[in-house]
Amino acid sequence: MSTISGQRSAAAATLPVAPESNGPSFSITANLLRLFKHIKYENLAAGLSGGVISTMVLHPLDLVKIRFAVSDGLSFRPHYNGILHCMKSIWKVDGIRGLYQGVTPNIWGTGASWGFYFLFYNAIKAYIQESRQSELSAVEHLVSAAEAGILTLCLTNPVWVTKTRLVLQYNAEPDGKQYKGMLDALVKIYRHEGIPGLYRGFLPGLVGTSHAALQFMTYEGLKREQNRYKEMPSEALLSPLEYITMAAISKIFAVATTYPYQVVRARLQDQHSNYSGIVDVIRRTWRNEGMEGFYKGMVPNLVRVIPACCITFLVYENVSRLLLGQYN
Numbered sequence: 294m295s296t297i298s299g300q301r302s303a304a305a306a307t308l309p310v311a312p313e314s315n316g317p318s319f320s321i322t323a324n325l326l327r328l329f330k331h332i333k334y335e336n337l338a339a340g341l342s343g344g345v346i347s348t349m350v351l352h353p354l355d356l357v358k359i360r361f362a363v364s365d366g367l368s369f370r371p372h373y374n375g376i377l378h379c380m381k382s383i384w385k386v387d388g389i390r391g392l393y394q395g396v397t398p399n400i401w402g403t404g405a406s407w408g409f410y411f412l413f414y415n416a417i418k419a420y421i422q423e424s425r426q427s428e429l430s431a432v433e434h435l436v437s438a439a440e441a442g443i444l445t446l447c448l449t450n451p452v453w454v455t456k457t458r459l460v461l462q463y464n465a466e467p468d469g470k471q472y473k474g475m476l477d478a479l480v481k482i483y484r485h486e487g488i489p490g491l492y493r494g495f496l497p498g499l500v501g502t503s504h505a506a507l508q509f510m511t512y513e514g515l516k517r518e519q520n521r522y523k524e525m526p527s528e529a530l531l532s533p534l535e536y537i538t539m540a541a542i543s544k545i546f547a548v549a550t551t552y553p554y555q556v557v558r559a560r561l562q563d564q565h566s567n568y569s570g571i572v573d574v575i576r577r578t579w580r581n582e583g584m585e586g587f588y589k590g591m592v593p594n595l596v597r598v599i600p601a602c603c604i605t606f607l608v609y610e611n612v613s614r615l616l617l618g619q620y621n
Contacts, residue, residue, distance in 0.1 A: 327420060328417070331415070331416040331417075331419035331420050331423075332412065332416045333412070333415060333416070334412070335613055335617050336408075336411040336414075336416075336613055337411065338612070339609045339612035340407040340410060340605075340613075341404045341405070341408035342612050343407055343608035343609040343612070344403040344404040344405075344408065344605055345400055345404040347600075347601040348400050348404065349396075349400070350600075350604065351600060352393055352396045352400075353380060354596055355460075356383070356392060356393075356394060356460050357373075357380060357590075357593045357597075358594040358597055359590065360379060360461070360590075361589050361590035362555060362556045362559040362589050363461060363556075363560055363563045363566070370463060370565075371463065376592065376593045379593075394462065395456045395457075395458075395459035395460035398455040398459060398475045399456045401452050401475070402449055402453050402456055405445075405452065406449050407609070409444065409449070410441050411609060413440070413444050413445060414509065417437040417440055417441055418437050421433055428517065431513075431514055434513045435509075436506075438505055439502050439503065439505075441505075442505045442506060443502055446499065450491065450492050450495050451479065451482075451492065453562070454494065455479050455482065456475075458562065458564050459472055459474075459475065459478055479491070494559070494561040497554045497558040498558055500554045501555065504547045504554070507543075507546060507551065508543045508544055508546070508547035508602075511546050512540060512543040515539040516531065519531060519535060530610070530614060531610075536603075536606055539606075540606040541599050544598055548594065548595060552587070552591050552594065553587035555594070556578070556586070556587050557587075561574060
């Protein structure tokens with residue numbers, strides 16, 4: 294972080310000097326304008342495309358992952374013996390519609406998240422690299438990805454709360470299903486719980502930005518090393534198989550490192566649970582389920598996120614280059 298701050302301070306020093314009374318505000322405005330100059334909406338469109346396509350294909354596995362993550366013994370929750378048993382049980386009761394329960398906010402959330410993430414990430418990278426010939430270091434990629442993740446989470450957290458609530462509706466609930474759809478859920482959550490309800494799980498979500506940061510740092514490093522091995526420019530277009538392989542490796546590394554935060558966030562967002570906060574979730578999960586409780590749903594999560602990540606990154610790399618006129 295200190296390296297990046299130093300680079301920004303050095304770059305800011307080349308800007309015209311404002312009157313002393315307006316110095317700090319002028320510097321902030323000038324730096325924001327410089328950052329916005331690097332915004333490319335083609336990255337937003339490419340990330341959105343990748344997120345939507347991967348979600349449409351793999352949403353049922355996301356539903357399974359969340360149901361396993363919140364499996365804490367409540368009587369009205371269905372009990373599943375594995376991924377296939379869970380999917381068969383849902384299909385038997387609700388058909389294909391049941392497997393796509395919560396898909397609308399998932400499409401909005403995943404599409405918007407990947408779109409904004411790639412938009413902010415590439416803008417921050419370009420901002421840091423302005424007037425530099427050298428490539429960004431692994432730490433600079435890590436920090437750029439973390440900053441992009443925080444900005445994206447601020448915009449999308451209400452959608453993720455809505456998605457979690459819809460996915461965790463069961464036919465056996467005493468009062469029936471609470472929500473009719475995404476808009477109905479957003480309105481009811483806001484009406485009954487206010488803004489804090491829409492931002493449940495935000496703090497563990499902030500912790501989760503480390504997941505994407507580690508993933509992007511690893512992915513960028515693998516791309517750079519592969520191009521170096523092939524004696525090509527660092528941003529040269531690679532083959533689909535190379536993108537898929539690097540996306541899979543980076544995702545496995547990030548999931549294995551940070552998965553427990555997803556369990557904590559899902560349990561905080563679950564309408565059936567009554568936790569007082571992050572510490573309460575961690576304490577009760579540890580007491581009742583041990584370390585295993587923090588990794589519930591990890592297998593279906595890996596089964597889902599690895600192909601989802603591969604699809605998203607492959608679509609993004611190709612669509613962004615096509616829109617930016619870099620596709621050869």
